[in-house]
Amino acid sequence: MKQNNKHSTSQSPITLLGALLITTILAACSSAPIPIEYYLLDTGYNTQAHSVIHSHDAHNTTELPRVLLKNLTIANYLEQNELSILEANHKIYYANQHLWGEPIKVGLARALQHDLAKSKSALLVLPNEPDALEASTILTVKIDHFSATDSGEVILTGTFWIDNGQHTVRIPFNETEILESTGFKFAVTQQRQLIQNLSEIIAQAMKPSPSPL
Amino acid sequence: MHPAPPNSDKNTASPANTANEEATNKETTIPNATQRPFTEHTAEVSHRRSLSLIWFIPFLALIIGLWMVFQQWYNQGPLITLEFEHATGLEAQKTKIKTRELDVGHVTSITLKEGAQGIIVQARLDKHVASLLTEDSQFWVVSPRVTRSGISGLNTLLSGSYIEFAPGTSGQSRRAFIGLEEPPVTASGTPGAHLQLVSQDRFEFAAGDPIVYKGLNVGQFETVEFDVDERKVHYRVFIRAPYHELIDHNTQFWRASGVSVSLTADGINVQTASLQSVFSNAVTFGTPKGSRNGHKGTVPESFLIYSSEEAAATPIYRASAEFVILVTDTVRGLSVGAPVEYRGINIGEVKTINLKEEGRGDLLQHDYEIPVLISLIPGKIGWPDSKKSVNQLKEQIQIWIEQGLKARLQTGNLLTGQLFVELQHYPEESTGSLAHHGEFPIIPTTPDDFSQIAQSTGNLLEKLNKLPLENIVESANSALVNAADAITTLNSLSKDIESLIEQAHSEELISQLNQALGAIRHLAAGYSQGSPGYDEIVNSMESLNQRLLDLKPLLRQLNEKPNSLVFTGRKGEDRQPQASPLKP
Known part of the structure; x- marks a missing residue:
């Protein structure tokens, strides 16, 4: 019996330390969660008009010329979920709580599809889509910068190529939008607008040149 | 008054002076002149011609010169005359004369001998070698020389040729010598003995070839001469001391060089000497087996060189009884010198094959018997080597012939085919009479074993020849043709089977390949x-x-x-x- 008493008295510091550790962990878990916001570049929803794209728009695109988006490449620093801010001195800032909800390349392709279809310029098809073989024109897009800057702008720069089977046209683009409000949600909106601007440039480039006669 | 010079030469004085001197002497020889009263004399003074001292110097020089000439003449060595066949490498005032590599003189002049039969070399030797110029002195020119014994005189390539002088020991002084064209094989004065060897064979040996004894080089050949009358080669050899004491009356010399291969009725005999002897033509000597050592004081003048030790050991018999055997078969394999054996003992040898005898026909006759002259040697039987023994042997052989003694050719060696003559008794075939071939009695012959075998073989072949071989061959040919057809059919069948198997295998293989390709597809x-x-993979990868x-x-x-996972803090x-x- 005496031995049991001695044993219980020796365990008391260890028990005390264990309780302290558990308390610390619980205290850590009780800290406030960090809110994370996810963004989609193209939602199929006109964010500015707060309206859904009508279904008849999709029906009208069946007769549009197929343009195969053969390759869409983006800069390596854009190949991630975090939204970024280009700073001076060649620095870049990645946000921790503002993330893309899908790979940016998927969002870019879908946004271009919607914008070109909406402008009735072309029906952009992806390589893995069934009607990819029907495309007579091949579009290749390379995006160098697609981000907000610390100077209150959102930029989109890069190059695209249009191959109509006879010749290939190389067109660089450099679009900028003013950030009217502070915040990533406004920056994403402007980025979507830049994609629309790009789609208009592509649509303009795909138009046949007027006959000299 | 002038006194006369004390060293004046009276012989050189003039008569007038002589008179004055006499007068003067008369005055001076007057004893006690001072004691006698002075009597006045009138002296006639005359001037004498005296020899100046300066003339003494050339006089002394003349004497010294004469003395030097005398010394030069007195100290100079002897002038010798050498005669060589040619003057290769010799130069006057340059070529030296050496003995034991010491300069003892030099060549003073070289002139052509009268009739251009050679050259005359005048040489001046040192005085101290004059006593060595004897009758047996030798001179020869040392120059680079390559012989079978080796290479010598290489040092003269740079220094030039010189004349080597071998001092003599005879004591008879001499000043004219005939130079040797080649260096003497044996140095003069070397202890040993010179011998004369004789060979009836071709020139086998040359100067410098060694003479070996039990593997030791004990001497060498010095000169080689051919005696035209005797048709023999005489060799002068030298055997060094103390090996020359091995030579006695019973000593025999034989070749010990190279490889000796002899084909005899006993087979192939190969003899080799030591490696040195194989490559150098050598002669050895000794007392043959079965002989005793002779007396050393009775060394013969010359020794015969035998071809082998066996030949040297073979005694030479002078007495022999000749007989003739008549051979009906071939004599191929029988050679002169082939042994004649009686019950296996060598008692003679074959002397002549196909002995010619007038009136006996020739080889082209059908029943020509080849006469072979053999000699039976009483000495080999153990009888005395005398004519009496020959007569006794002839009588004995005659008796044996009447009792059935016959000769036949036997094969001594199956490998070489060498034959020998065998004498054997055949009492059942006794002839009872003795025939002669010319002057030689005939020993009857009987066919040898091989001839009997050949005759039996011939009979067998004759019987075989009578067999109906053509029919047998035709039948065999027919059978072979049928067999060939059967083999051809079988071969074709086997090819078809093989093709079928290959086809089955290939179809099965193609089927399996198709299945595998379908599965892969x-x-x-x-x-x-x-x-x-x-799509699933792509989605998975995208996910x-x-x-x-x-x-x-x-x-x-x-x-x-x-x-930050635990302590998030305020972010x-x-x-x-x-x-x-x-x-x-």
Whole structure:
């Protein structure tokens, strides 16, 4: 019996330390969660008009010329979920709580599809889509910068190529939008607008040149 | 008054002076002149011609010169005359004369001998070698020389040729010598003995060839001479001391060089000497087996060189009884010198094959018997080597012939085919009479074993020849043709079977390959682009990629603050892109 008493008295510091550790962990878990916001570049929803794209728009695109988006490449620093801010001195800032909800390349392709279809310029098809073989024109897009800057702008720069089977046209683009409000949600909106601007440039480039006669 | 010079030469004085001197002497020889009263005399003074001292110097020089000439003449060595066949390498006033590599003189002049039969060399030797110029002195020119014994005189390539002088020992002084064309094989004065060897064979040996004894080089050949009358080669050899004491009356010399291969009725006999002897033509000597050592004081003048030790050991018999055997078969394999044996004992040898005898026909006759002259030697039987023994042997052989003694050719060696003559008794075939071939009695012959075998073989072949071989051959040919057809058919059948097997194998293989390719195609279709499998893989990869992208912020956060998982602390809000100050 005496031995049991001695044993219980020796365990008391260890028990005390264990309780302290558990308390610390619980205290850590009780800290406030960090809110994370996810963004989609193209939602199929006109964010500015707060309206859904009508279904008849999709029906009208069946007769549009197929343009195969053969390759869409983006800069390596854009190949991630975090939204970024280009700073001076060649620095870049990645946000921790503002993330893309899908790979940016998927969002870019879908946004271009919607914008070109909406402008009735072309029906952009992806390589893995069934009607990819029907495309007579091949579009290749390379995006160098697609981000907000610390100077209150959102930029989109890069190059695209249009191959109509006879010749290939190389067109660089450099679009900028003013950030009217502070915040990533406004920056994403402007980025979507830049994609629309790009789609208009592509649509303009795909138009046949007027006959000299 | 002038006194006369004390060393004046009276012989050189003039008569007038002589008279004055006499007068003067008369005055001076007057004893006690001072004691006698002075009587006045009138002296006639005359001037004498005296010899000046300066003339003494050339006089002394003349004497010294004469003395030097005398010394030069007295100290100079003898002038010798050498006669050589040619003057190769010799130069007057340059070529030296050496003995034991010491300069003892030099060549003073070289002139052509009268009749251009040679050259005459005048040489001056040192005085101290004059006593060595004897009758047996030798001179020869030393120059580079390559002989079978080796290479010598290489040092003269740079220094030039010189004349070697071998001092003599005879004591008879001499000043004219005939030079040797080649260096003497044996140095003069070397202890030993010179011998004369004789060979009836071709020139086998040359000067310098060694004479060996039990493997030791004990001497060498010095000269080689051919006696035209005797048709023999005489060799002068020298055997060094103390080996010359081995020579006695019974000593025999024989060749010990090279490899001796002899084909005899006993077979092939190969004899080799030592390696040195094989490559150098050598002669050895000794007392043959069975002979005793002779007396050393009775060394013969010359020794015969035998071809081998066996030949040297063979005693020479002078007495022999000649007989003739008549051979009906071939004598191929029988050679002169082949042994004649009686019950296996060599008692003679074959002397002549196909002995010619007038009136006996020739080889082209059908029943020509080849006469072979053999000699039976009483000495080999153990009888005395005398004519009496020969007569006794002839009588005995005659008796044996009447009792059935016959000769036949036997093969001594199956390998070489050498034959010998065998004498054997055949009492059942006794002839009872003795025939002669010319002057030689005939020993009857009987066919040898081989001839009997050949005769039996001939009979057998004759019987075989009578067999109906043509029919047998035709039947065999027919059978062979049938067999060939059967083999051809079988071969064709086997090819068909083989083709069938190969076809079956190939069809089965192609079927299996088709199945495998179909499986591969089906598998590839499941994962080709557009297939559900492909889409699933792509989706999986995209999902995996997305998860990795999701993990990026966490990894970056852990990189910035490793304990942020537990101690999150108060984390600041993200920076937000600021509105443009230029906004409209």
